[in-house]
Amino acid sequence: MLFIYNISFFFLSGSVVFFFMGMYTYIYSLKLIFSYNFFFLNSCNFSLIFLFDWLSLMFLSIVFLISGCVFFYSLGYMLGDVSVVRFNFLVFLFVLSMFFLIVTPDLLCLMLGWDGLGLVSYCLVIYYQSSSSLSSGYLTLFLNRLGDLFLILCICWCFNYGCWHYFYLLSFNELVWFMLFFLTLACLTKSAQFPFSSWLPAAMAAPTPVSSLVHSSTLVTAGVYLLIRFNKFLIGDLSFLLINLTLLTVLLSGFGALYENDLSKIIAFSTMGQLSFMIFSIIMGSFYLSFIHLLIHAVFSSLLFLCSGIFITGFLGFQDIRCMGNLGLQSPLVSSCFLISLFSLCGLPFYSGFFSKDFIIEMLILTEVNFFYLLIFFFSVYLTLVYSFRLFYYLFICKVNLIMFNLFDNFYMSLSCIFLLLCSISLGSCLFWLLDLPYINIFDTSYKYLVLFFFIYFFVFFNIFQFLNLNSSSFVVFFLGHMWFLPFFSSTYIVSKFFGFGYKIFLVIDLTWTEYLISFNLVYLVKGFNLYLNSFTLNSLKFYLFSFILFLFLLILV
Numbered sequence: 001m002l003f004i005y006n007i008s009f010f011f012l013s014g015s016v017v018f019f020f021m022g023m024y025t026y027i028y029s030l031k032l033i034f035s036y037n038f039f040f041l042n043s044c045n046f047s048l049i050f051l052f053d054w055l056s057l058m059f060l061s062i063v064f065l066i067s068g069c070v071f072f073y074s075l076g077y078m079l080g081d082v083s084v085v086r087f088n089f090l091v092f093l094f095v096l097s098m099f100f101l102i103v104t105p106d107l108l109c110l111m112l113g114w115d116g117l118g119l120v121s122y123c124l125v126i127y128y129q130s131s132s133s134l135s136s137g138y139l140t141l142f143l144n145r146l147g148d149l150f151l152i153l154c155i156c157w158c159f160n161y162g163c164w165h166y167f168y169l170l171s172f173n174e175l176v177w178f179m180l181f182f183l184t185l186a187c188l189t190k191s192a193q194f195p196f197s198s199w200l201p202a203a204m205a206a207p208t209p210v211s212s213l214v215h216s217s218t219l220v221t222a223g224v225y226l227l228i229r230f231n232k233f234l235i236g237d238l239s240f241l242l243i244n245l246t247l248l249t250v251l252l253s254g255f256g257a258l259y260e261n262d263l264s265k266i267i268a269f270s271t272m273g274q275l276s277f278m279i280f281s282i283i284m285g286s287f288y289l290s291f292i293h294l295l296i297h298a299v300f301s302s303l304l305f306l307c308s309g310i311f312i313t314g315f316l317g318f319q320d321i322r323c324m325g326n327l328g329l330q331s332p333l334v335s336s337c338f339l340i341s342l343f344s345l346c347g348l349p350f351y352s353g354f355f356s357k358d359f360i361i362e363m364l365i366l367t368e369v370n371f372f373y374l375l376i377f378f379f380s381v382y383l384t385l386v387y388s389f390r391l392f393y394y395l396f397i398c399k400v401n402l403i404m405f406n407l408f409d410n411f412y413m414s415l416s417c418i419f420l421l422l423c424s425i426s427l428g429s430c431l432f433w434l435l436d437l438p439y440i441n442i443f444d445t446s447y448k449y450l451v452l453f454f455f456i457y458f459f460v461f462f463n464i465f466q467f468l469n470l471n472s473s474s475f476v477v478f479f480l481g482h483m484w485f486l487p488f489f490s491s492t493y494i495v496s497k498f499f500g501f502g503y504k505i506f507l508v509i510d511l512t513w514t515e516y517l518i519s520f521n522l523v524y525l526v527k528g529f530n531l532y533l534n535s536f537t538l539n540s541l542k543f544y545l546f547s548f549i550l551f552l553f554l555l556i557l558v
Helices: 002-027 054-077 084-103 107-125 131-160 177-190 199-205 208-217 219-229 237-259 263-283 287-314 332-346 352-366 371-397 411-434 450-464 475-481 483-510 513-538 540-557
Strands: 032-041 044-052
Touching: 002 054, 002 084, 044 054, 044 084, 044 107, 054 084, 054 208, 054 219, 054 287, 054 411, 084 107, 084 208, 084 219, 107 131, 107 177, 107 199, 107 208, 107 219, 131 177, 131 199, 177 219, 177 237, 199 208, 199 263, 208 219, 208 263, 208 287, 219 263, 219 287, 237 263, 237 371, 237 475, 237 483, 263 287, 263 352, 263 371, 287 332, 287 352, 287 411, 332 352, 332 371, 332 411, 352 371, 352 411, 475 483
Parallel strands: none
Antiparallel strands: 032 044
C-alpha cells in the first residue's frame, strides 16, 4: 500500500510540474530537445529523441494527473484482489508506454510506446479470466495489431527520407500519399474510428481504473495526438476520407449509446463520439482547439468512468442501468461528481466541456464546410444530449429496482473522484484564460442556453413517455444497438473465413495424394539425390578436372 501512495504522489506532483513547464514553454515559445545518437546505417540516423514543447508537456500533465488518481482509486477498487501487484505493474507500464509515445518525435521510438500500449492493454483486458474477457482481449489485440502494421509500413517508407523524426518530415511540402494513408489508418485504429470501432466497448471487460486510463487519456487519444502532430498534411482527398469516417463514427457511437443498457459501454460510446468530434475539428483546421478539448475531455471522461466504477461496485458488478435508479439518495457525493461530468459532456454552460465544445462549433461554422456534413455534425451533438439525459433519467429519476449493497462510499475511491471533480470544474476556464486564444462570439448568449432548454425539454418528455419503448426485436433497433454489426465482421466473420480456408486446404492437401507424395516419396527422392551427389565425390579426379575446365571457361567469358 505504501508503494501505491508513493507512486500516486509521484504522478500527481509530476502533473503539477509538467503543467507549469507547459505554460512556460507556451508563453516563451520554447522547445526542449534531447537527442542521443545510437549509430548510422546507410546514411540513416538511428537516435533516441525526446521533444518537450507545450503540447507534449500539457498532455503529460493530464496523463499524470489521471494516472495518480487511478492508482489512488485502485487502493479501494482492487482491495482484496490476489493479483493487485500485477495489476499495478501493468498500469505503470501502460503509463510508461504513453510517456514514450507523447515525448518521442521519432517514429521508430514512437513505435515502442505505440506497441507497448497495445500489448499492455491486451493484458489488462484479459485481467479477469473469463470467456468474455478473452473474446474482448482477442478483438482488442487483433485491431490494435492491424494499426501497428500500418505504422510499421509507414516507418519502412521513411527509409527513403533517411530519418524518422516527424518535425523533419514536416519540412517537406508534401509526403507520399500512401505513407500518409497508412499513418492515418494507424491513428484511426488506435482511436477506434469507423470501421475499427468495435474494440473500444469490448475493452470495457478490463477493471474500471484501466477503463478510465484507456478510454480517456491514453490509448484512444494516441491516434488523435499523432494526427495533431501531422495536421499539415491532412488535406485533399485524405481529409475527405477522414471527414466521412468520423461522421460515420459519431453516428455509430450516438445510436450505440442510445440503445445500450450497459453503464460502462455507454460511457465508452460517448468517448468514441468525442474522439470523432476532435478529429473532425482537426480536419477543419482547429487542431489547437481539438487538443484543448482532448485535455478537458480526458479529465471529465475519467471522472465518469471512476464514478461508474463505484456504482458498479455498489451493485456487486451489475451494470444494467434499467435496474438502477435513485442513486442520488444512495450515494449523493459520487452522484454529484457523476452529474457534473455528465453536464460537461453535454456542453452545458458553464462547465468545462462548454468552453472547448462551444468554441469548436463556432469555428466550424466559420469554415467552408459542406452543409450536409455540418447537419450531421449538429445531429451528433443532439444525440449526445439525448443519450446523456437517458443515462441521467435511468440513474437518478427512475424508481429503484435494486438496492445498492454498499451504502458507504470507499474513502480512496471517493477522494479520487473529488480531486478529479475539482480539476474538471476548473480546467476548461483555466486553459482558456491562460492560453492566448482569439475571442469569437458568433451566436448571441441566449442561443447558447438552448442546450439547457433541450435538457429541460427531455426531462418533461421522459416523464410523460417511457423512453424508447420500441420493439426490441425490430431489425433497426438490433442493427443500431449492435454497432452496425461491426463486432461480428471484426471477429466472427473473419475468423470463420480463415477457418474455412484452412479446412479446405486440409481436405485438398493433407487428406489426398499430396500426403502420399510428401510423406513417402520425398524420402526416396532425397536419398536418390544424395547418391547422385556422392557419385561425383567418388570419382574425384573427373569431378575436379571438370570443375577446373568450367572455371577456365567462366574466366574467358568474363
